[in-house]
Each structure stands twice: as C-alpha cells, then as structure tokens.
Amino acid sequence: MKISSLSCVASLLALGMTASAAPPAPVPALIPEPTKQEAPSDKAVYRLWHDVQGRTVDATFRGIEGENVFLQTKDGYVYRLPFNRLVPEDLAVAKKLKPEGLGIPADPNVARAAQKIDEIVAIGLKSAKQEPNALANDEQFVRRVYLDLVGRIPTREETMTFLADTSASKRAKIIDKLVSSDGFNSRMFDYFSDMLRITDDAQKAKFFTYEEWFKDQLRLNRPWDKIVYDMITADGKLLDGGASGYLLRDKGMRLDNLSLTLSTFMGANVACAQCHDHPFADWTQRQFYEMASFFGETDTYKSKSSGGNKGAYGNLRKELTPEELKKSKKLFLANALTITDGDKNDVKLPDDYKYKDGNPGDPILPKLVMWTAEDKKLPIYAMADAALKNGDSKEDLRETFGKWMTSPQNPRFAMTIANRLWKLMFGVAVKEPVSDLDNIEGSSNPMLLTHLAEEMKRLKFDIRAYMRLLCNTQAYQREAITKEIVAGEPYYFPGPILRRMSSEQAWDSCVTLAIGDKVDEYKLKRAESYASVMKLSDQITADEIRSKLASMGRTMSKNAGAGKNAKNSKRKMMTNEEVEVDQTHPAVLDGLVLARASELQQPEKENHFLRMFGQSDRQISDSESDEGSIPQVLMLMNGEAQSVLRNQRSLVLSTSMSMKTPEQQVESLYYSFFSRKPSAVELTDAMAALSSGLTVSDLTWVLFNSREFIFVQ
C-alpha cells in the first residue's frame, strides 16, 4: 500500500509516527519540532521509506537523533520514526545518508521563536512578491556561521567534523557551541569597539581598563541593558574602573558624546539638533539641550595637570626637576581622567540660540524625549518625572537618564540593538541606517523590526541568546542573495546578502589558517599593570613620582608586546619565534604576531593588515570599511599574511603537505580556505597547475587571493 503524503496523518499515527499540524504548547526534550518547517527544496532527494508493516511514505531524510529517524514529507511536516519501525534495509540507508536541509532543532523553544521570525520575514517577502532563497548547504552554512558568531573561518578539522556529523540537530548544536565560546566574545568586541570608538589612546592616556572591562562584560555575558547602564552612570577614575571609559572617551565634549549616545543606543537621529532644529526629523535644538541637561551636573573635565591634586602638584613643582615634571605630566593626565557629579547644572542654551522658546544662555532643565504622543503613558516616563521632582533624592540625573534609556519600556533601546545585531548577521539592517530609527514605518518590514525588539526584551537583553535565535532562523540559513543589491531599495531578506569579510574576520581567519583553533588561547592583558603603575595616591610625594616614572618606562615597553605591528616587532621577535601559544604569549611566525584582532592594538597601526583591510580608526562610529583598494590588493598579493600562510610551519600548508597525493593536497587546501570540497573541474585545474610548475605553496597564494576567500556567502 502506498500512502499519499497529503492524507497521511492518520496512517502515520497508525505506523507509530508522530505528526501534528499545530505547534503544541511545551515540547518535552528530544521530541522533534512537530511544527511545519520549510518544505525541502526541489533538489532534495525523495525516496520511499518502508515500515515493518509494509507501509510506505515518500519523504526526505532529515537526520538521526537518538534512536529515531527523522523524515520530512513534501508538505513540510517532520516525522519521527523509531529505529525498530523501519525495515532494516531502510534503516541501513538512513544511517548512510547525508541529512537534507536544516536538520532538526535542538531546542524547541528556540525553534518556535525562530519560526515566528521566519513567518514575519515571509510576510514581508510576500508583500514584495519575492521568493525566499533556497536553504544554504552545510558547507556554506558552516563557514558563514563560524564567521558570524566567532569571527573567523572554521579550521579544516572543524569543517570536516561538522560535515561528517549525521546528527539531525547539528546546525542548532554548532550554533549553541559557538555562541558560548571565547571566539564569540572576540567577535562582539570587534563589533562594539567600532561602534563605541574604543581606542588604546585617547585624551593622552591609555584606555586599557575600559577595553578589558568591556571584554569582561562580554565574557560574563552581562545583559546589554546592564552594560550600557553602567557606562552611562559610571563614576570615578578610569584607572579604577573601566566603565567610565565611555564618557571619558569624549572628555569635556558633553554634547558630542550625547549625540553619539542618542544615535548609537536609541537610533535617535539628533546629531543635527546639536546646532539647529533638525531640518527633516522632529528633533529641536531645545530638546537636544534638555537631554544634555541630564549630564549637566557631571564633570569629565578636570584641569589637566592637577588630576584632582592641584595643591599637591603645586608643591611638587619645587621638589622635582623640570625634566621629572615634564615626564610626570603623563601620570597626572591619566589620573585626571575621572568622572564626578556635583549639584550644579551648567547646561545652558548656546550663544547663537535663535528660536523663540528660549534665549541664549538660559539654563535648561532635563527633560526626556518621546517618539510618539503615546510614549508619555509609559510608566518609565512617570518614574523619571518623579525622580526629577524629588530634589533631594539620592538618584543623580545620569541615573535617571540611564534607567530610562536602558529600560525595556524605552521606545527605542531594545529595537536599536536588535536591529544592529540583525545587520551584523544578515549584512543589511531591517531599518537602515542603524543610527536612525526615528521612522520605524520607513523600514522594509516594520512588523519584523517591532518583533525583534520584543524578542530582545523577552530574552532580557541577552546578546548570546539573541544571536543564537537569529542563527536558528531559516532566513539566516538560506543561501546568500546573488542579485545586485541597489542602495536605498528596501531589502526583504530572502536570505543574507553577500558580504566582504570585516577586517577582523579576515585577519582572524588568516591567524586560524596559520595556527588553527588555538587562535583563542592568547589574551592580551594590559589594564592591571597600567593602572598599578599610573595610579597616584591622594597624598602624592616627589619620591612616589620618581618611583612611578621608573616603573612607567619598564611597563610601557612590555605593553607594546603583542600589539606592535609586524614590521616594528620583527627584529625583536625573530630570535624567539614561536608557533606555540598560551594565555600570555601569542604565536609568532615570520615576525608576525598571530593573535586575534581583539587582542592586538586598538586600533592597529596604519600599515597593519587590519587597517589596510578597512579596520576603523575609531574616530567615527561604525566606520569599518569593506572597500577594496590598490594598496590592499598589493598587501594580499605580496604582504606578510600570504607569506606566513606559505611558511612550512603554518597549519594550512603543513596539513596539505602531509597528504600523500596531489588530489588530497588540493582537497585539504579547499577545506581549509573555503570549507568545501573542490569540484571536479577545480580539482583538474589545480592538479594541472601543480604538474606544470606551481607548488602547493603557490596554490595557497591562489586560494588566499580569490574572491571566494574574502567574501562570505
């Protein structure tokens, strides 16, 4: 008897298979997702499966999990069939077959949340009369998901392990593994340091404590709202606590800092309102100053040489030599980086204020902005009002602002980070640019934008959980779009777009090719030693200054360590070249420090691979560039990175060379660079080249210089 897939439910139940049309409420662990999934693509292989009672079903193989075989019929339903129900021949086939499509989800709750997103994406696509792309194959998926979640390509081993895994939930599992790995923290640090303009050097001091504080937040997976709240409300010296680095990065530039805060964290396009009423948006200059007034009692600027120790400095003037005084300037500058709150609000309307609702020099009281008239009904506004009225409350203005900004009730805070991280994964945001969410309706899919914001809140601003969710959607797991994307035209997410690797992804991938998955072992640590050397006591003496100056010299040369650019550190490193790596020592090959971008200088020197490949100089938010240039191509063809990969000790070359036949050598390189097998034609071409004068090392150069390497599909 043959059963039609359209009327099979009852028969399948009789067979001992389970299926259901609607998603049931809580799903017990290990019971497969019973909801309807994307129907397998036309290319999927269907076959007739036989049960022990002689019945058949036409379905594709989705995988094996536990003692169950998962099959999917053409209408999209996924069925679980215990081993002992299948005839032995079919069970044997199942054990050999490669699973089709997405596999089965590991966590039914994530699966359902992902499906909800997919449904909303589908609505958007339908409204534009577009079809979704086919699902990406495992090779495309594994390379993309490694790059997106841990910021580097998978090693050959990692790829082969994934491809060979027959588990039906392997995609979900690799996502879970990657989001909770060290590499994820590096990836997110790279992203946020571009967004927040994190630099080693600012305000004539080092911002190491800020960098390491931020890395700690990522490592501990602290929720985004908590991280941002801490940055906005931090007090005290930068040397004591890194969170103050956010405000001190723009020391004495309160208005510029606020403009970034509003656009970066809430997508409020207010920058123009700093100088005049916004010409298109609704923001007025007065509103901008009312927001600035929340920072009006906060001082990030201390007289540069006093460091809060003006008296002490005056006395030292007599005791120290002019040379010592000059050198100690650095010490005082570093100690002067501090945030204090007073009780006097000094925000006033600017001298050229030209609107009728105020006069130049008028003091301005703090007032929160709203996006719609409805916003004022939100309890968070009432809470902020109450705090502002209660003059003797312990809560300072920044705390009121921070609570409002990072609240789930804030109309834009969750949406902004949700939209940003979506862009990180898909290459395009639901609403572009990410710094302007004033008009939600102007996005390609407003329902999706709103839903993602709700998901961010439901997940309590857990960045890992949110990224995990996005990766589990079919929208993410589809093939990249092959058509030209026209700037300014709405994108409905038939799949991610083709992206050039970020500078950090490209560099970290090179490091991975050279040293493999040890790439995450080395961690740059500079904050503790810098703070201990630089920090002055309250009762500073001339002797203390002299001893500080002596230890400053020692620490500075040590701190240069891993961050130093290849050229400068070449001489020093040649003598103790080391491919071995541990927590405190990076791998070094050909004089090149092989550490993650997150563990190098922030940003790197201009002539480092990272900068030539587009790393932001961290002056302007989100300014990483994906554009090519002639110097960049020269570097790819002739620079240190290609040369390191062709060193006999690099993992990619030594692995390939260890293979017995030329075919295997070519295949090994293909897995290392592209996470896939070469096609028959590619294999033939590569073999022909190898027998006519090119070496495996030359082939390494060729794959490194291919577009397929630097683009993510």
Place this chain on the structure above:
Amino acid sequence: MNISLLKLDPVSRRVFVERLAKTTLGVTVLPTVLRAEDEVKTDNAALPGFGKAKSVIWLQMIGGMTHIDTLDPKTGETKGPKDAIATKAGYQLGGYLPKLAELQSDKLTIIRSMSSKTGVHAAGQYVMRTGYELRGTIKHPNLGAWAQSTLGVRNKSLPSSVCINRNSDHGNGFFSAAFSPIPILDPDSGLQYAKMESSPEITDKRLTLLNKLDSGFRAKFQDLNLKNYTDFYDDTLKLLGSEDLKVFKLDEEPEALRELYGSNKFGQGCMLARRLVEKGVRFIEVSHGGWDMHNDIDDAMEEHGTTIDTAISALIGDLEARGLLSSTMIVLCSEFGRTPKINSRSGRDHYPKVFSTMLAGGGIKGGFVYGSSDKEGAEVADKQVSIQDFHSIVGHGMGMNIDQVVMAPNGRPFTVGDKGKVITDVFA
C-alpha cells in the same frame, strides 16, 4: 627568490603587464582616458581661472579647524590665546601661523565667509569632500573622481587621485571603483608591497589559475563590491608595471627638504603630494586630524597649528621653486569652524555657521581676502560662500563644466558642486 618587477627593463615590463591583463579574465579594463562631451561649451569656461589648475592638493583638516585661531583672527572677546600676526600681504593671520604669514601670505586667497549647516563630524566631512549632504541612498564622488570622469587621467599608469593619511571612503561615490583614490595611510611607508613576491613566470601561472578557480564564484554573484575587487586586482597589476612607482618613495628626497616639511605624517604627506603632482596625478588629498579642540585649545594649536604652518609653507615654496605653483591649486579646508566663545575648558566647540578656507596657486589670486565674518567671528558679515560654491570654485579651476549633468546609476542627476556658484573674484 623574489624578482622585482622594477628591475625588469621597460619592454619586458610592458609585455609582462599586457600578458597579465590578458590572463585576468572577467575584468573591465577602463580606457585610460575617459572623456564626456569635452567639446561642449560650458558657461563657466569663459570665466577667469578656468582650467589653470592641472592638479589639486586638497588639505582637509579633520575635526573642525578653528577659524579664529588660524585664518580669521579676532581682537575682541573672542580672541584666541595667541595674538594675531601681521602678514606681508597686509591681512592678519592667527598667531600659530608665522611661516605662512612671513613667507607665503602674498600667494594666498583666504575665504572668511564660509557657512554650512552641518555641525557633526561624519556628515560635515562628507559634505566638505563631496559637496553633497550625506544620504543613506547614494554615495557622492569627490572632486578627484569628478575630474577623472570628465577630464580623464594625466598619467596613464598612476591612479588619477590619491588620498594620504586616510582611507579611500568619500572617494569614487557613484562612479566605478576605478575612480577610487588610492589610499596611502602612512606617507613614510608609501606604497607598500609594490613588488611581486614571485617571478613573472610564476606570477603569471598563479594569476591564470586564480582566475580559473575563482571564476565560478565571481559569476555566481552580481555584487558590485565583488566586481570592484576584481577590478582592483586588474588596476593593481597595471600599476605594478608603471615606471613611476618610485613616486611613492619619500626616501629619494634630500633629508633637509623632508625636514622642511616637518617630520610628521602631515608634512611628509604634503611632500608626497608634491611628488605626485610632478607625475601628473590630478587630485591628492592630504588629511590631518586633531582639530576637535573642545579642551585646551592653546596646547592643541601649538601642535597642530605649527604642523600645518610648517608643511603648507614648505609645500607652496617647493612647488613655486619647481615652477608648478601656477598649475597646482592648494586647498585648505575643514568640516566646520569652532565657536567664537572660548568655553569653560579653554576650548572651542563645533561651529558651522561661519568659518574659513584657504586657496593658493593654480590661477588663484595672491594676498587676497574674500568675504568676512563679524567682529566676533560669529556670523557671516559679507559675501557668504557655501561648501557648494567652494566646490564649484575648485572644479572650475580644474577645468570642469560645473553645469554638466551626470546621471548616477539610480537615475538621479548630479553636477560638480551641486549647483554652487563660481566666485571669480578669487582667481587672478
């Protein structure tokens, strides 16, 4: 063993490059000279100064250059920490620019009535480079790309525009990547890796194989950036065959002259710009950061004012000595000025309402001040000049038809300087 392409004699180098070009499949090789309706009479062509500037050196100060402490000094309440100084040309300059005042002031035109609406850095830098407001939907070209598209290239093997001390963004705009400036992030290092690390034979084989193995991927995606990369590889190979590659090597210059420009990235960048002008590169931007002087403006001006004073004075003098000043326009500009009032932290904040720019050479009048601000330096007092006017002046000086409409790929019309006016007073 590495064999330098530079060591090959010119003939083998040319053959090599031609062979490379042939093996580089799927590449659009742009004609070396692109001309668009060059016979068309333009309205501005009859005006003075048209086409005198064969090259432009565009010096963009990043962060917002204070006008009161540089080109538009004041004596009243808004006076900066340093007294203004008299110049030999009669007008005054900020106290941090003694060399310009003493040596070159008679060759400069100062515009003191610039005004814009953009008081934020990113958007301000964009509009100053392109003449257009920053939009999410299209990228606008800078004057270097405009010139390459309408006037063509002057040196067949070198790129038509170069940007020094910055990345190549705000460059080609909606023109193809071939119009993108070549970025030199560090003038001392020049153009790094400009030496193929394999022999010509091996390089040839490698590139042939590369194009074969990568062809499937390139054909699959209709992505502009992907295509641009393929073009960049082609352009790079073309450049490697250039006999003028040495232009990027500053160590060929006498040490004393290098020092005259100043031992810093801006000074050396200006010197590299001069070398590029000698080779016929049409548009060179040299940028210099550090102008966002919200705090302690005196310290900051000591450093950055001195840097530009030294470098620009040397540059003008050097160009003049080589007979190139009359055909090279030097432009000094910034995204906005800074507040007249000194703030409580001894600094000045952003101020787009009025600010100053400077022009020299390439047909520009010497010892001339155009427009003015009021006595505080707070408002335009006379002859307001927009950033679009400023672009029109430079575009006109380069010989471009500023009325010629170019359609961008999105079907929208654009012109050099976005319909600004050419202010002919600034031309000699």
